[in-house]
Amino acid sequence: MKKIEEPQFDKRSIEEIIALNGRKPGALLTILEEIQESNEFKFLDREAMEYLSDRIDIPLSRIYSVATFYSFFNLEPQGKYTIVVCRGTACHTKGSKNLLDQLFLLPKCKGAFESGESSFTTEDREITVKTVACFGQCALAPVVAVDGVIYNNVTTGQIKAIVKKIEEERDNENIKL
Numbered sequence: 001m002k003k004i005e006e007p008q009f010d011k012r013s014i015e016e017i018i019a020l021n022g023r024k025p026g027a028l029l030t031i032l033e034e035i036q037e038s039n040e041f042k043f044l045d046r047e048a049m050e051y052l053s054d055r056i057d058i059p060l061s062r063i064y065s066v067a068t069f070y071s072f073f074n075l076e077p078q079g080k081y082t083i084v085v086c087r088g089t090a091c092h093t094k095g096s097k098n099l100l101d102q103l104f105l106l107p108k109c110k111g112a113f114e115s116g117e118s119s120f121t122t123e124d125r126e127i128t129v130k131t132v133a134c135f136g137q138c139a140l141a142p143v144v145a146v147d148g149v150i151y152n153n154v155t156t157g158q159i160k161a162i163v164k165k166i167e168e169e170r171d172n173e174n175i176k177l
Contacts, residue, residue, distance in 0.1 A: 009048035041077035079128035088134035
């Protein structure tokens with residue numbers, strides 16, 4: 001297993017993002033999105049939020065409340081690849097639980113979800129597995145997103161294949177079903 005370095009925020013990048021978006025409170029959502037996107041592990045770490053708070057004079061509690069309100073913000077490091085499984089009623093009845101069961105074969109994944117987490121990242125930070133309440137594509141159930149690309153009528157075989165491709169082609173940036 002490869003050694004994982006602890007992520008560190010980039011002050012220069014945050015300064016550039018602030019300069020592009022201004023310091024007014026209305027820009028906070030965009031600034032947070034851009035900071036997260038600029039982070040190698042696609043998350044908002046506490047140090048970055050504290051630094052931002054000081055730089056734009058918005059209380060850390062307000063920044064944190066925005067970051068925790070919107071589901072697209074991550075407060076923990078994310079994997080290089082992301083698999084999101086819909087758990088809405090239609091997807092559940094069409095087998096999304098079976099898809100998750102396949103993903104639970106990843107070490108420690110099942111335990112994370114059984115303890116109430118809605119997201120899990122492998123220790124090597126290669127794969128993040130998430131669940132969402134609904135993608136809004138119920139007629140196409142079960143629905144899964146892989147690195148932002150939405151797939152419909154997904155089978156357990158396809159989930160097995162995507163995990164296998166990730167394991168075999170870790171350097172390929174365009175893993176698809």
